[in-house]
Amino acid sequence: MLRVVVGALVADGRVLLGHRRPDKQARAGLWDLPGGVIEAGESELEALSRELHEELGVHIATDSATHLARVRVGPADDPVLLSAWLVSRWDGTPTNQAPDEHDEVAWFGLADLPPPPHVVVRTALVAAMSGRLT
Numbered sequence: 001m002l003r004v005v006v007g008a009l010v011a012d013g014r015v016l017l018g019h020r021r022p023d024k025q026a027r028a029g030l031w032d033l034p035g036g037v038i039e040a041g042e043s044e045l046e047a048l049s050r051e052l053h054e055e056l057g058v059h060i061a062t063d064s065a066t067h068l069a070r071v072r073v074g075p076a077d078d079p080v081l082l083s084a085w086l087v088s089r090w091d092g093t094p095t096n097q098a099p100d101e102h103d104e105v106a107w108f109g110l111a112d113l114p115p116p117p118h119v120v121v122r123t124a125l126v127a128a129m130s131g132r133l134t
Contacts, residue, residue, distance in 0.1 A: 002080045005047045006035030007087050008125050009094060014109050015125065016094050018102035031114040033084060044083050055101060056094040064089035068124040084121040086128050
């Protein structure tokens with residue numbers, strides 16, 4: 001089973017999302033948390049750190065990462081195990097370093113969040129942000 005990790009960079013009551021390019025196979029044209037496939041031998045946090053550096057150019061403080069949710073997504077015959085994390089500290093300014101994945105990245109407040117690609121992840125994210133706006 002393919003394992004994927006995504007990260008919610010949260011600051012000042014807002015979360016950073018990437019807009020998936022319309023030509024992507026998975027979640028095309030949707031706003032989603034940045035992340036990607038966990039490579040062989042990587043822990044979730046190692047993959048999260050690598051993916052957010054590759055896609056956003058930031059170095060996350062892994063001790064600031066809080067697990068949000070783990071859920072199976074996709075078709076029953078080819079499921080993906082998705083693990084979502086909230087990250088409250090990082091070095092660098094997040095920018096779109098992966099234009100082949102996202103055509104835009106933007107910050108959203110709770111009231112402005114676009115429709116979620118994964119309801120379970122969105123529910124956990126909203127709950128975490130509502131409990132402690134970082």
